[in-house]
Amino acid sequence: MNAQDPAPAAAASAQAPTTGPDAGPGRRSALPLTVAVLVTLALVVVSLFVGVYDLRAEGGAEMFAITRVPRTVALVLAGSAMAVSGLVLQQLTQNRFVEPTTIGTSEWAGLGLLLSVIVLPTASISTRMVIASLSAFVGTMVFMAILRRIPVRTTLVVPVVGIMLGAVVSALTTLVAISTNYLQLLGTWFMGSFTSVVRGQYEMLWVVAVVCGAIFVLADRLTVAGLGREVATNLGVRYDRLILLGTALVAVASGVTTVVVGFLPFLGLVVPNVVSLLRGDDLRSNLPWVCLGGIALVTVCDIVGRTVRMPFEVPVSMVLGLVGAVAFVALVLRVQRRG
Amino acid sequence: MSLRLRARTATAVLTAVPLALVLAACGADTESQAGETTGGGEPRTVTIEDNHGSVEVPVDPARVVALDNHVFETLSAWDVPLAAAPKGIMGDGLWPEYTDDDAVLDVGMHREPNLESIVAAEPDLIIGGYRFSDSYDDIKAQNPDAVVIEIAPREGEDQAAELARQTEILGEIFDRQDEAAAIVADYDAAVDAARTAYDGQSTVVGLITSGGEISYSAPVTGRSIGVLFPALGLQPAIEQAAEDTSHGDDISVEAIASANPDWIIVLDRDGAGVGEGEYRPAKELIEGSEALASVTAVAEQQVVYLDPDFYLTEDIQAYTALYEQIAQAFEAAA
Numbered sequence: 001m002n003a004q005d006p007a008p009a010a011a012a013s014a015q016a017p018t019t020g021p022d023a024g025p026g027r028r029s030a031l032p033l034t035v036a037v038l039v040t041l042a043l044v045v046v047s048l049f050v051g052v053y054d055l056r057a058e059g060g061a062e063m064f065a066i067t068r069v070p071r072t073v074a075l076v077l078a079g080s081a082m083a084v085s086g087l088v089l090q091q092l093t094q095n096r097f098v099e100p101t102t103i104g105t106s107e108w109a110g111l112g113l114l115l116s117v118i119v120l121p122t123a124s125i126s127t128r129m130v131i132a133s134l135s136a137f138v139g140t141m142v143f144m145a146i147l148r149r150i151p152v153r154t155t156l157v158v159p160v161v162g163i164m165l166g167a168v169v170s171a172l173t174t175l176v177a178i179s180t181n182y183l184q185l186l187g188t189w190f191m192g193s194f195t196s197v198v199r200g201q202y203e204m205l206w207v208v209a210v211v212c213g214a215i216f217v218l219a220d221r222l223t224v225a226g227l228g229r230e231v232a233t234n235l236g237v238r239y240d241r242l243i244l245l246g247t248a249l250v251a252v253a254s255g256v257t258t259v260v261v262g263f264l265p266f267l268g269l270v271v272p273n274v275v276s277l278l279r280g281d282d283l284r285s286n287l288p289w290v291c292l293g294g295i296a297l298v299t300v301c302d303i304v305g306r307t308v309r310m311p312f313e314v315p316v317s318m319v320l321g322l323v324g325a326v327a328f329v330a331l332v333l334r335v336q337r338r339g
Numbered sequence: 340m341s342l343r344l345r346a347r348t349a350t351a352v353l354t355a356v357p358l359a360l361v362l363a364a365c366g367a368d369t370e371s372q373a374g375e376t377t378g379g380g381e382p383r384t385v386t387i388e389d390n391h392g393s394v395e396v397p398v399d400p401a402r403v404v405a406l407d408n409h410v411f412e413t414l415s416a417w418d419v420p421l422a423a424a425p426k427g428i429m430g431d432g433l434w435p436e437y438t439d440d441d442a443v444l445d446v447g448m449h450r451e452p453n454l455e456s457i458v459a460a461e462p463d464l465i466i467g468g469y470r471f472s473d474s475y476d477d478i479k480a481q482n483p484d485a486v487v488i489e490i491a492p493r494e495g496e497d498q499a500a501e502l503a504r505q506t507e508i509l510g511e512i513f514d515r516q517d518e519a520a521a522i523v524a525d526y527d528a529a530v531d532a533a534r535t536a537y538d539g540q541s542t543v544v545g546l547i548t549s550g551g552e553i554s555y556s557a558p559v560t561g562r563s564i565g566v567l568f569p570a571l572g573l574q575p576a577i578e579q580a581a582e583d584t585s586h587g588d589d590i591s592v593e594a595i596a597s598a599n600p601d602w603i604i605v606l607d608r609d610g611a612g613v614g615e616g617e618y619r620p621a622k623e624l625i626e627g628s629e630a631l632a633s634v635t636a637v638a639e640q641q642v643v644y645l646d647p648d649f650y651l652t653e654d655i656q657a658y659t660a661l662y663e664q665i666a667q668a669f670e671a672a673a
Binding site: 066178 | 553591596
């Protein structure tokens with residue numbers, strides 16, 4: 001796919017009015033972003049105060065510090081990291097339907113996690129994260145390599161290849177798990193859920209904050225990479241190195257998130273797409289929106305998961321899968337109507 | 340994710356079963372001739388009621404295949420030799436005479452059973468059921484010469500009666516009625532002791548731990564622990580029916596802390612040495628949790644941990660031991 005071949009044609013035409021004449025997206029009014037920040041903040045505050053334990057009761061303050069704050073911080077970190085990862089992957093592959101769970105990055109991270117448990121049973125959680133991230137990186141590079149060898153890269157072929165690859169890896173993981181008696185645990189590990197996030201259990205997630213920061217720094221170069229190899233090279237960007245770097249960042253974000261909370265499906269797909277549908281395709285000015293969108297979506301889903309079956313919880317991945325699927329279908333229909 | 344996983348497992352099984360059938364059919368052709376060795380003495384039979392109806396079973400059969408983990412303890416105590424057994428779900432060192440003996444063929448895990456090895460064992464009696472319930476029809480079709488019974492506790496029935504029924508049936512088949520009656524009597528005595536020791540008011544929560552996470556085991560229906568509630572008249576600290584009965588429902592430590600149970604009873608699902616390194620023992624998860632530190636059950640050390648092997652045994656002897664353990668704990672706290 002080259003620069004003259006923008007991702008889904010329909011989506012691109014929908015954005016044409018916004019991106020075309022407005023060359024300086026950063027110059028727009030700051031009001032919408034302020035509103036978005038306030039809404040997200042409000043959700044985060046709500047998240048802090050939703051739960052079974054009565055905070056006014058004895059030990060409420062303790063409980064707040066032990067469970068509520070860590071959980072909310074984890075939501076913010078994981079939500080923004082996975083949404084931004086989706087955005088970066090979409091730029092690197094020039095395809096809108098790509099995100100860590102549709103191209104197998106998360107599945108590879110899962111395989112790495114399982115192997116780390118089998119091969120290094122006594123390893124610490126940070127070692128596991130390194131192994132999961134490495135595995136996610138290898139897997140994403142495998143996907144990129146396969147992608148380069150595919151002559152026809154239409155909008156849908158790319159995610160189909162990714163989903164196929166992910167399914168193969170996931171099947172392999174299941175096979176390994178069956179033969180080593182870990183199958184029951186597999187479901188527990190990979191089910192995206194913030195239920196068990198408490199003080200002392202989530203701190204490694206701060207790593208993804210670093211990833212997000214790096215992506216902010218690289219934003220312009222990633223946007224250029226999104227124009228394709230030739231254009232990027234002409235503009236003085238070291239394309240291959242950037243692809244490696246971008247993939248590595250996504251791999252770390254997926255690896256760490258998978259180990260701490262599990263898979264968060266659709267997050268990286270829905271949020272960047274909605275944002276670029278509303279605002280056009282400038283990665284740098286979209287990044288804060290994608291971050292906020294990721295945080296808001298995962299927080300809403302977690303609040304829903306926490307409240308619908310009180311005192312029990314519904315894993316966030318289940319709510320996210322439901323909301324994400326509906327949002328995504330709506331998105332596709334909207335794009336088609338406009339096109 | 341677990342749904343996807345389950346769907347995938349189902350696909351794997353669906354493709355594997357026809358293959359296994361073909362293989363088993365080939366095996367049966369060549370090997371079934373050798374099995375007709377029962378001679379001498381008139382074979383006695385006894386009619387029992389299994390989960391499917393009346394079955395005529397040979398008394399004290401020579402070659403027995405057992406797949407239901409509720410029966411291994413009893414068979415082991417009665418020195419009944421097995422021709423084949425699912426060694427993968429029998430743990431390490433629980434019944435070494437079965438798991439360590441190469442003459443006992445391995446049927447494998449229930450998810451990927453090697454049904455061919457059952458045929459190869461040329462059994463007279465196959466005690467199927469429980470984890471292997473899905474394979475019942477295949478096993479029956481592949482082993483026309485064997486009697487296949489399923490006597491595992493049925494869902495929705497009174498569990499105490501079901502465990503007793505299972506033991507009594509085994510007693511009739513292996514001509515050990517007195518021993519069977521003794522096992523049942525021990526069980527009843529342990530239940531009575533626990534019921535007497537319970538103060539009638541303390542609230543109890545059942546939990547299941549696995550993969551470093553805590554989930555909720557509902558009264559009545561929850562795995563292993565649920566039955567304790569009706570049997571002993573325990574007061575649940577959380578009044579809500581659960582959905583996932585075998586693996587428990589997702590629950591936060593906050594919700595447990597909020598319910599503030601006087602007692603916690605825990606099944607450690609990974610306790611039987613399934614995941615060595617990754618394994619976080621229930622004791623660490625519950626007593627090491629900051630959020631649970633002020634809960635009455637933890638503060639007063641009123642946490643009952645099921646035997647680590649409980650997840651593999653779940654037999655009448657395991658329940659007897661559990662009721663005795665609970666009776667002791669209740670008495671000590673009184």
